[in-house]
Every structure is written in structure tokens, then in C-alpha cells.
Amino acid sequence: MLTIDMLESVFREVFDDENISLSRATTANDIDDWDSLTHMNLIIALELRFKIKFALGELQSLKNVGEMQDIINKKLFRN
């Protein structure tokens, strides 16, 4: 089961900010540096970390930490 803490460590690495703290309600609007560009870096980092692959149609939903957690969990569980 993927926890928010595990996501948090990826976020801190990608955005280079140790103060980021996430909740399921966090969205791209809450983190200043989270734009279309860094979103892709985040996606790639998540793909590498959890050895999964996101479909294009999932990318918009990933701008919300709650949905991100659900989608990744589903992929990890299926594998």
C-alpha cells in the first residue's frame, strides 16, 4: 500500500523543497512550482520510483494527490 509519505519524498526530490507536506487534498494549485513542466518531471520520477507507467489519459487526474495515490495503488496492486 502506497502511503502519502512515500509520495512526499518523491515530491521533495522533484521540487527540491524539504518543506513540502502533502495530504490527499493537495492539488497542483497548492504547490507554486507544480506546473505543466514540473508535472512531467514528477510523472517520470514516479514511474521510475514505483516501476509503473502512466497512460496519457491519466495525467490530468494526477494533478491531485488523492487521485494520484489511488491510481498508483491500483497499478501496484494489479502488478
Place this chain on the structure above:
Amino acid sequence: MLFNSYEFILLFLPITMIVYFALQRKRLTIVAKCWLLLASLFFYSWWDIKYLPLILCSILFNYAIGGALSEMERTGKRAVSRKNILIFALIANIGLLCWFKYMDFFILTANNVTGSHLPLLRIILPLGISFFTITQIAFLIDAYEGLVKERNLLNYALFVTFYPHLLAGPILHHKDMMPQFDRLKNKVLNWKNLYFGCMLFFFGLFKKVIIADTFTPWATAGFNSLEPLTLVPAWLTSLSYTFQLYFDFSGYSDMAVGIGWMFNISLPINFNSPLKASGMIDFWKRWHISLTNFITTYLYTPILRAFQKITFTTSLVAIFLSMLISGFWHGAGWTYIIWGGLHGVGLVVNHIWKKKKYRMPSFIAWFLTFNYVNVSFVFFRSKTVGGAMHLLAGMAGLNGVMLDKSLEKITFLRNAGLTFGPWLASIEGNDKTWIFSITALLVVVFCKNSAELVARVRPQFHWLMLLLCIAFWSLFEMNKVSEFLYFQF
């Protein structure tokens, strides 16, 4: 049929809604959905029934391919590779769009390059083709990637043709739309949604009929002017078009979302006060939001992934290319490509600025963004690049400055070498032109947008009065036919 026509507001919309909910009430869900589909196809055919077979074939073709892709993923049976099927289907969709939208542009370019004299085909662009093509391309890609769960033809056809969004968006995603037609609570007339939907619809109608259409004659006269425009009319021409486009397209989108709500179907909000943006990144988060989402997902990401390595530089290249393609999607002409390119450059500069963590006072950031966007729309509106340069020369003051005759008495203006005369005659304007432009500027910068206003609406007397006022005002002013700008794209 236009949203801003009496036949739509007084007949088509109420009839489709009453019959739809009456059928739902009798638990004839499938019949109700068929009714909505037929109504949408009727709405589409109102202009020209000739293109009805085109949209039907497009829907059936894409549905069949999407179904095959999903089925092959499920069963694992593969006579032909799924990738080849996807590529074939993408080529078919893009080919269709090229044939109807870009053929003459390609022929013209070929003629210019090779000096040949191939005749133009002068094909008429079928309404909404740009929109229903990209909506379905997204569906195909999702089917290929295993994201399509629902395979109901009726829901699919309704998702593509649902008349509020069919002609000019918001660009929808099947995953958000298709399940909505089956949700139980959506099948019952919801008075609250109807009230909010009406409110948003009439806000949109007001924006279109009262605001956008007021600017239309000035923008049209300015852009068609053969005389060189002096400083003030040149600026008023470009500002008039920027306001016309914003109020026209966001008004249309409000109406679409409003109608959706009346049917208990939630469509995405397409505009969030874009002219308040203080940067190009911010602008695209607020302008035509559903297109930004589409571009980021289905254009920017694949381009970026095609690079071997994802770095800051490759991201910027991907952004620029995406905006260039988006410009070309808007229209077959160099002016649109330049418009896309300008926005690409704007975004690239903004990202570099952000990465370097430079700062700028927010007023200056807004001022630069607004003017950059305003200038980019000169290319968007002009028929030729030459025409755009012609207007920009006027805006730069290269054709001199003329002020109103009444200002001639002010000594320092007279000594500054300015000329005086019928200053706005070249754009068929009068004092209303500059007063309205300044007012519109203040409204777009300081006022709440329609979605924010609707969020504050309560079932109270004064809100109802406001609704009735704007509704009747718009209805009485709606005496001329005026199409939405985005229908040409």
C-alpha cells in the same frame, strides 16, 4: 442553430429538455437518450444537412476502432498489432481534418513554393470538425492505453454530439462525460441545477449579445480598413477584437456549461478571467482551459516522451512545438501559425524566467502579459501576415497620431505635431468606442467572472431580478444573426 437565436432559446432548448425529462420520468431511459441524440443531430444539421453523414461516419468509425482496441487488450487476441490499428485510425482522423480544413492552404503553399498554378478546391469547413475530431482522437488514444471502460454506442454518440459542446467545445473527455448519462440522480429534473444553468446561460448570452457584439463593428472595420490607421484607432481596433473574442468565446462556453447543467450534465469551465493573468503560463491556465488540458496531455507529453532525455531544454522545445501545432489547429494559415509561435515563445520565456526565480512587480507582469496577448490576437484575426503588420505599424505610431477636433484648442497637443480631425472615422467608431474599451478593460481586470458570480447566486429575489433583467435585455437586443467566432475553427 445558434445559442443566441429565438428559435433556440424559445423552442429548441425548452422542447428538448421537457421531452427528455418527461421520458426519463416514465423510466424510458434509452428512449430519452435517443431523443437527446436525435435533437443534437438535428441541431447539427440545422446549418447544412450535407455534413450529417460525415459526423455519423466519424462517430461509427471511431467507436468501432476504439471498441476493437479495448477488446484486443482484454482478450489478448492480436491478428494485427494494436499500435498499427491506432496509427491507421489517427491518420484517418487527421486526414479527414486535413482534407476539409487544410487542403487549400497546402495547395496555396505548394503554388507559392513551386510556382505552379494548381486550382484551389474551396471546400467548406464542416462545423465543429476540429472539435469532434480531437475529442475522438483522445478517445482512441485512451482506448489504446486501456483506459476505456465503457462501450455503450448510445452513450458514446451522445458524448460526441451532445449539442451544448458539439460545435466549439469545451473539449470533453469521455471518462468524465459518458458515465454522467447513466447516473441515476441525473435523470430527474433538478430545479437547483436548472436555476444555476439558466443563470450561467443568460450571463453567457449577455456577454455575447450585449458586450461582444458591440465591439464587432469596430474590430471588423479596423481590420478591413484599407487606409493606414493612426495610433488611437489602431489600438482600439486590436483591443476591440481582444474583447470581442474573449466575451464571445467565454460567453459561448458559459452558455454551453449552463445548458449542460440544465440537463444535470457537468461540463468543464473553460475560462477563468484570462485577461487578469500575470504571465503566459498563468494565461493558458485561464484561457480555453479544456484546450490547454488537451494540448498538455495529448500533444506536449508525447512530444516530450519522444525525446530520449527529458531536460529543461527539451521541455521548452516540446512546449514551443505544441503551441505551434495548436496555432495551426485553430486555422489553416500562416497568421495562426505565427500566433501559436508567439504563445510558444511567451511560454518559453515565462518558464525560463520562473526557473531563474526572477521577480517582477505584479502590475508590470499583468501589463506585459495583456499587451503580448493583445498583439498576438492581431495575427489571430488578420487575414494575412501583411495585414497584421499593417495594423501593428499603426499601433507603433508609424502612421502618426490623430486626435479629436475638440482637443485642438489645447496648446501643448497642437505644438506636439499631432493632427486633429475625425480620429475614429476609419474604424466607424465614435466616443462610445474608447469609453466601452476602457470599461471593458476595467471589467475584465477587476470584476468577478461569470462562474464566480454563479457560485454566489442564492435563490433570492434580487438574484432572480438580475437574471430576468439580463435575460430580457439580451433577448430584446438579439435581433440580428451573429455567429460565434469559434465556429470558424
